[in-house]
Amino acid sequence: MRIDGTHKKWLVASLIILSVATTVYVLYASNSVTGPRGGSAIGLTFGIIGSAFMIFSGLLAARKKVEVWRLGRAQSWMRGHLWLGFLSLPMILFHGGFKFGGPLTAVLMVLLILVVASGVFGAALQHYLPKVMTSEVPFETIFEQIDHVRAQLLAEADELIARASAPLKLVAAAPSGDLAATADSVLAADDALAPLRTFYTREMRPFLENSGERKQPLADAERARGIFDGLRRLLPAGTHETANNLEEICEEERQLRRQVRLHHLLHDWLMLHIPLSFALLLLGCVHAVMALRF
Amino acid sequence: MPRTKLTTKKLAQRIDMHYFKRPHPLRRWRTRLSILVPVLAIVWVGWAALTRNDRVYSSGKMSAGHAVLSARCGECHVKEAGSFSAKASDQACRACHDGPTHHANQKFTPNCSSCHAEHRGHKHLAATADVNCTQCHANLRAADGPTQFVIHIEGFGAAHPEFAALRPGSVDPGRIKLNHAAHLKAKILGPNGPVQLDCEDCHRTAASNAAWRFGAVQPAMKSMPAEMDPPSRVSARAYMSPILYAHNCIGCHALQFDKRFQESVPHDKPEIVHAFVVQKFEQYIATHPAELRVEGPARNLPQQPMPPAVRVLAPQQWVAERAAEVEQLLWRKTCAECHSLSLSAGAQLPAVAKSNITPRWFSHAVFSHDAHRFLKCLECHTGASKSQESADTLLPGIQTCERCHHTGEEAAESRCFECHTYHDWSKEKPVKGMLTISHSRRGS
Numbered sequence: 001m002r003i004d005g006t007h008k009k010w011l012v013a014s015l016i017i018l019s020v021a022t023t024v025y026v027l028y029a030s031n032s033v034t035g036p037r038g039g040s041a042i043g044l045t046f047g048i049i050g051s052a053f054m055i056f057s058g059l060l061a062a063r064k065k066v067e068v069w070r071l072g073r074a075q076s077w078m079r080g081h082l083w084l085g086f087l088s089l090p091m092i093l094f095h096g097g098f099k100f101g102g103p104l105t106a107v108l109m110v111l112l113i114l115v116v117a118s119g120v121f122g123a124a125l126q127h128y129l130p131k132v133m134t135s136e137v138p139f140e141t142i143f144e145q146i147d148h149v150r151a152q153l154l155a156e157a158d159e160l161i162a163r164a165s166a167p168l169k170l171v172a173a174a175p176s177g178d179l180a181a182t183a184d185s186v187l188a189a190d191d192a193l194a195p196l197r198t199f200y201t202r203e204m205r206p207f208l209e210n211s212g213e214r215k216q217p218l219a220d221a222e223r224a225r226g227i228f229d230g231l232r233r234l235l236p237a238g239t240h241e242t243a244n245n246l247e248e249i250c251e252e253e254r255q256l257r258r259q260v261r262l263h264h265l266l267h268d269w270l271m272l273h274i275p276l277s278f279a280l281l282l283l284g285c286v287h288a289v290m291a292l293r294f
Numbered sequence: 295m296p297r298t299k300l301t302t303k304k305l306a307q308r309i310d311m312h313y314f315k316r317p318h319p320l321r322r323w324r325t326r327l328s329i330l331v332p333v334l335a336i337v338w339v340g341w342a343a344l345t346r347n348d349r350v351y352s353s354g355k356m357s358a359g360h361a362v363l364s365a366r367c368g369e370c371h372v373k374e375a376g377s378f379s380a381k382a383s384d385q386a387c388r389a390c391h392d393g394p395t396h397h398a399n400q401k402f403t404p405n406c407s408s409c410h411a412e413h414r415g416h417k418h419l420a421a422t423a424d425v426n427c428t429q430c431h432a433n434l435r436a437a438d439g440p441t442q443f444v445i446h447i448e449g450f451g452a453a454h455p456e457f458a459a460l461r462p463g464s465v466d467p468g469r470i471k472l473n474h475a476a477h478l479k480a481k482i483l484g485p486n487g488p489v490q491l492d493c494e495d496c497h498r499t500a501a502s503n504a505a506w507r508f509g510a511v512q513p514a515m516k517s518m519p520a521e522m523d524p525p526s527r528v529s530a531r532a533y534m535s536p537i538l539y540a541h542n543c544i545g546c547h548a549l550q551f552d553k554r555f556q557e558s559v560p561h562d563k564p565e566i567v568h569a570f571v572v573q574k575f576e577q578y579i580a581t582h583p584a585e586l587r588v589e590g591p592a593r594n595l596p597q598q599p600m601p602p603a604v605r606v607l608a609p610q611q612w613v614a615e616r617a618a619e620v621e622q623l624l625w626r627k628t629c630a631e632c633h634s635l636s637l638s639a640g641a642q643l644p645a646v647a648k649s650n651i652t653p654r655w656f657s658h659a660v661f662s663h664d665a666h667r668f669l670k671c672l673e674c675h676t677g678a679s680k681s682q683e684s685a686d687t688l689l690p691g692i693q694t695c696e697r698c699h700h701t702g703e704e705a706a707e708s709r710c711f712e713c714h715t716y717h718d719w720s721k722e723k724p725v726k727g728m729l730t731i732s733h734s735r736r737g738s
Binding site for chain 1: 305308309310313314316318320323324327328330331332334335336339348349350351352353354355367371378379380381382408409411413414423425426
């Protein structure tokens with residue numbers, strides 16, 4: 001989600017809440033006899049507010065699972081998730097008086113910091129990367145389809161090479177009176193296509209097959225352009241179209257690779273954010289119950 | 295032949311329409327982790343519950359004094375039958391500590407934990423905040439009406455009154471005639487020639503075991519009188535012991551009474567001194583009968599009958615005359631050098647005024663000389679080297695304390711607890727220990 005002018009109301013509301021909470025905390029902490037404590041009336045209030053913000057942020061997962069619920073727009077939920085989730089950190093810090101306390105509260109505090117930090121990191125990525133994706137990956141496809149599309153590219157490239165060799169086979173198969181001349185012409189044509197075949201089998205096919213290899217020459221657009229320019233100089237004019245098509249396939253493969261990288265950047269932080277959020281909410285409930293006990 | 299142009303339709307045709315039926319590994323891992331991490335959290339908490347380890351729920355490290363009980367939550371957090379709550383109660387505190395009330399007529403008694411906040415780290419629990427004291431002492435009111443104490447105190451350096459002993463009209467009640475200035479002069483006459491006295495030649499704490507420079511070998515040093523004992527928790531190094539003749543004076547101020555004897559009279563009541571003197575003369579005349587022949591006075595006294603030139607006395611008479619002469623000297627000069635004696639009409643022996651030495655000047659505060667041992671005595675007791683009168687109170691004033699004890703990071707502690715104790719430890723009841731070392735270290 002892009003954080004643009006539409007977030008202005010949320011930003012202002014969040015700043016007001018943060019300012020009021022900070023003022024209350026400073027007054028409370030400076031007048032507290034034994035220092036700020038989570039169990040005091042004000043400390044408990046901060047804890048309840050912070051927990052409410054966290055629970056609301058966590059409900060986004062439920063809202064996403066049941067999209068048909070008529071409980072506000074998805075955008076509003078996401079904005080609430082972003083801003084209230086962010087505010088939960090200062091609220092809980094005020095609740096604990098900026099102390100990590102014992103084992104459970106320390107774990108909770110670390111979890112909250114990781115969740116909020118990963119969320120902020122993710123929000124920043126979600127703000128910038130879609131723009132990058134649009135400009136750098138015109139061939140963008142559904143992420144889950146990338147392997148499927150890549151297999152089709154390989155098949156297409158194989159077919160292009162086979163098609164380029166087809167006239168050669170036709171010449172070889174054609175009945176001719178002058179066998180020696182035919183053989184010479186086949187050999188000559190075969191020699192002319194040798195650089196293409198060598199390039200394809202040694203460089204391009206491994207490039208299309210091994211998507212994880214980054215050091216391949218074709219993985220770099222500049223180097224790939226040079227390689228294809230050189231290849232075209234070695235090939236007869238009639239096969240330049242094939243070389244152009246292969247170059248285009250390489251470009252598409254590079255874009256898919258770029259899309260994979262950007263997708264990981266965009267979504268990998270969720271591998272930390274979501275599991276830790278669940279653990280945080282769960283342990284938060286345990287903390288609330290046990291704090292009432294002790 | 296050019297490559298097929300990738301129209302939207304062509305792009306769409308490349309898509310496997312059933313892809314959503316096979317979750318991507320990234321999504322699968324996210325789901326797995328979303329289950330695994332909370333499960334790990336449950337296992338952790340569950341394991342703590344199974345092993346009855348409530349430390350997991352501790353809100354912070356225990357204080358220095360209670361750190362050994364960190365694994366024994368249940369010692370303080372006593373759970374009442376049928377109740378889920380297990381809050382630490384005053385009753386649990388009193389199982390190990392008696393906390394005597396501050397004053398019988400105080401308006402309210404706070405909970406233990408309102409002043410001694412536990413689980414705030416490895417600190418000293420007695421180090422309470424001033425607000426705990428000033429919530430009453432800033433505007434003191436007793437439950438039964440006006441109070442005799444200063445009403446407005448907001449902390450040390452904030453409307454704290456001067457020490458009572460230094461307020462106008464207060465004098466040192468001591469009756470021993472002591473001139474500090476004379477004793478601190480250079481080259482005063484000592485037992486073996488000129489000496490320079492130091493403060494510690496006379497003033498030492500009960501814990502000191504060094505030999506007295508001008509004292510006699512005596513039994514163990516006597517501590518201060520029971521009624522003057524400091525609060526029971528104050529170290530023996532805190533206060534100076536009362537001055538004793540045997541420790542501090544005997545070296546220079548011998549109590550010799552007659553040239554016939556090397557011994558001194560005992561430093562005791564006049565009756566005992568008198569008995570001692572009489573006994574000594576009786577023993578002496580028994581072995582020196584020639585001295586019963588006494589020559590008369592060298593000159594005539596006006597309006598008195600002419601005494602015989604030589605008198606022969608009975609032993610009792612000789613002893614009585616010698617004792618009278620010696621006691622005249624003792625009562626009028628030797629003893630009177632330090633003590634105030636009064637001879638009432640008809641009394642044979644004088645009454646000696648009580649020495650009234652003040653062993654503790656602070657009746658509502660504690661002080662430790664040991665904690666200040668790095669300082670020169672005269673740095674605080676500035677008047678000692680010039681004081682000539684016993685009535686001079688040589689207690690340092692509050693301004694002297696404030697030179698070090700004030701707020702700020704590079705200052706000595708200045709909160710109330712540094713000098714004052716809330717609990718009246720003189721009323722402390724003994725507590726019977728209930729724990730064992732191995733028990734206290736086991737998890738609850």
